[in-house]
């Protein structure tokens with residue numbers, strides 16, 4: 205199972221954002237996307253996860269393989285922690301949630317409505333959802349926002365265990381997760397030349 209990205213070009217709101225991005229992500233590997241605010245990390249992750257079509261290039265090996273965790277946690281506020289995880293597991297045809305509860309220190313909160321959790325607790329629940337999908341490729345956008353140091357360590361440990369089980373992880377983060385095995389791809393050199401689709405069409 206290899207995720208292969210070749211010569212990817214992405215746009216946002218009609219503006220060219222990144223172009224010429226290529227990388228491979230193999231089983232057991234982690235790749236961290238870096239670059240300044242607005243360079244296009246979120247846009248690239250959305251394209252890799254199939255949430256928006258790329259402007260050019262190819263993504264192969266992603267179909268039915270990716271679990272995506274976006275900025276917003278997308279939790280169901282009126283369901284408990286357990287119910288949220290069970291619901292999410294069922295979407296992927298699975299049922300086991302216990303290891304995810306333990307990994308993200310959610311066992312004492314298991315019966316709490318998700319809407320009553322603190323920001324960091326919600327984030328832990330949002331990340332725990334990745335574990336119940338059974339999907340091998342985790343795509344994570346700023347996964348540590350709102351997390352305290354102890355929760356960042358839990359998250360890093362969960363990623364490490366996922367890699368050891370043959371999974372992989374592609375993530376945008378500004379902080380050092382202490383994952384020695386992670387490679388880093390700085391997107392700065394891939395910033396697209398400023399132009400709009402309309403301008404391109406005008407020159408055709």
Ligand SMILES: Nc1ncnc2c1ncn2[C@@H]1O[C@H](COP(=O)(O)OP(=O)(O)OP(=O)(O)O)[C@@H](O)[C@H]1O
Nearest residue numbers: 216217221239240241242243244245246247248376
């Ligand atoms: N809905 C939108 N419409 C138009 N432009 C947008 C939209 N969302 C984001 N952009 C622009 O697209 C560019 C890439 O944004 P993106 O969120 O992918 O960057 P990022 O590297 O993830 O940034 P950050 O580190 O701040 O999270 C930015 O210039 C941003 O202003």
